[in-house]
Amino acid sequence: MSEKVHVLLSEITTSLQIPELPPPNSGFNHQAIYFSLIIPTYQERDNIPNLLKILSELLNEFIPGQYELIVVDDDSPDRTWEIAKSLMGEYPQLRVMRRKKERGLSSAVIRGWQVAKGNILGVIDGDLQHPPEILIQLLLTIKQGADLAVASRHVKGGGVSSWNIIRRFLSRGAQVLGLILLPGVVGRVSDPMSGYFIVRRTCIAGVTLHPVGYKILLEVIGRGNVNQIAEVGYVFSERQQGESKVTWKQYVEYLQHLFRLRLSTGVLGRVKQKINLPIGKFLRFGLVGLSGVFVDMAILYLLSDSTTLALPLTLSKIIAGEIAIFNNFLWNDTWTFADVSSKQQKWHQRLKRFLKFNLICLGGLGLNVLVLNLIFSFLIRNKYIANLIAIAIVTIWNFWVNLKLSWRVTDVK
Ligand code: GDD
Numbered sequence: 001m002s003e004k005v006h007v008l009l010s011e012i013t014t015s016l017q018i019p020e021l022p023p024p025n026s027g028f029n030h031q032a033i034y035f036s037l038i039i040p041t042y043q044e045r046d047n048i049p050n051l052l053k054i055l056s057e058l059l060n061e062f063i064p065g066q067y068e069l070i071v072v073d074d075d076s077p078d079r080t081w082e083i084a085k086s087l088m089g090e091y092p093q094l095r096v097m098r099r100k101k102e103r104g105l106s107s108a109v110i111r112g113w114q115v116a117k118g119n120i121l122g123v124i125d126g127d128l129q130h131p132p133e134i135l136i137q138l139l140l141t142i143k144q145g146a147d148l149a150v151a152s153r154h155v156k157g158g159g160v161s162s163w164n165i166i167r168r169f170l171s172r173g174a175q176v177l178g179l180i181l182l183p184g185v186v187g188r189v190s191d192p193m194s195g196y197f198i199v200r201r202t203c204i205a206g207v208t209l210h211p212v213g214y215k216i217l218l219e220v221i222g223r224g225n226v227n228q229i230a231e232v233g234y235v236f237s238e239r240q241q242g243e244s245k246v247t248w249k250q251y252v253e254y255l256q257h258l259f260r261l262r263l264s265t266g267v268l269g270r271v272k273q274k275i276n277l278p279i280g281k282f283l284r285f286g287l288v289g290l291s292g293v294f295v296d297m298a299i300l301y302l303l304s305d306s307t308t309l310a311l312p313l314t315l316s317k318i319i320a321g322e323i324a325i326f327n328n329f330l331w332n333d334t335w336t337f338a339d340v341s342s343k344q345q346k347w348h349q350r351l352k353r354f355l356k357f358n359l360i361c362l363g364g365l366g367l368n369v370l371v372l373n374l375i376f377s378f379l380i381r382n383k384y385i386a387n388l389i390a391i392a393i394v395t396i397w398n399f400w401v402n403l404k405l406s407w408r409v410t411d412v413k
């Protein structure tokens, strides 16, 4: 048998645009490639052999011969690219790019997609923190019609194994900021930070991508033409080998990326048709809110009226408000968002939801005062109508933030 000479893919430096059609099959008589999975790497020499082995076994079983694995390494000093290259004999579906001119996770992924032969394009971290088994589920949801299938830490079956409080906080903070700046992009997925997803070529071909830093998924949703999104839960596991490349710089880049997308994409119009609005939940949330108004009124009367307890008004209102919040929480937890809470019934989980709900309601109250004043001073000089509009706006806001932050799947061991 003749030894095949394994060559590296040559580096691309043209604009970051994915061709509409995959490059024609070169020379060899192999099967058409259906799925191309990019593995961006930097300093992953201790992980890459293991990952390639698991991925090959998995995909050989599921779509033998119809996939390719493309390692895009940024000339790692630990020579990850060389290790990957040396494994090309063992794994015929493997291709390797060594980049010397460019650096960065997002551009590495796009460069990989640019040379990809498949019509389904994917990305997975090279450090085994993304469980490979999930790939099959992602592929299946695409087969069933999704345009984009995202592995998410925040849907059923998802979680993080042991992140410290600071990392959780930063991750959530980044998400909230994203929701405020780019609701039409960040709000479409439960885990916008995910770097583990697959997408149809047709959704991102022909557009020039401008990613900054790490978060390539934002770019795909923000600039691509993605209709149906599916999510599959996964647990982000601990790194066994090597180390994370995330530094403060990635947070700055994330901010830049958000602003850039905000300014350059006209997503607002698309939001309406594309977000799958949870109408039922919203109606229940509204009804619960209404019940809270009655609870609040009744308690306020009982506490403050001169014929009853005659407590001071402010004190009465604080107590009444808190009891109403408690009332609303109970209803929302057992009814509105029962799908999520029924799976997280432990006391500490309930307590956590209750505290979040409280905080968000408090924020909502502040927002209410602000919006009321704005509407009253600039739009409608009728306090009751202005208040009604303010309440409507704040209800939507409260609902949405609670949906995204309080009643969601998180803790999974
Ligand atoms: N080519 C290339 N160039 N690859 C890189 C670079 C780079 O500059 N920087 C990091 N990578 C590779 C790493 O080798 C690894 O395979 C993957 O990108 C993720 O990098 P980590 O440093 O391990 O990131 P993490 O563990 O914090 O993961 C976070 O980011 C991921 C990528 O967006 C999480 O948010 C994940 O959910 C997310 O998938």
Ligand code: MN
Pocket (backbone or CB within 6 Å): 125, 127, 129, 239, 244
């Ligand atoms: Mn990692």
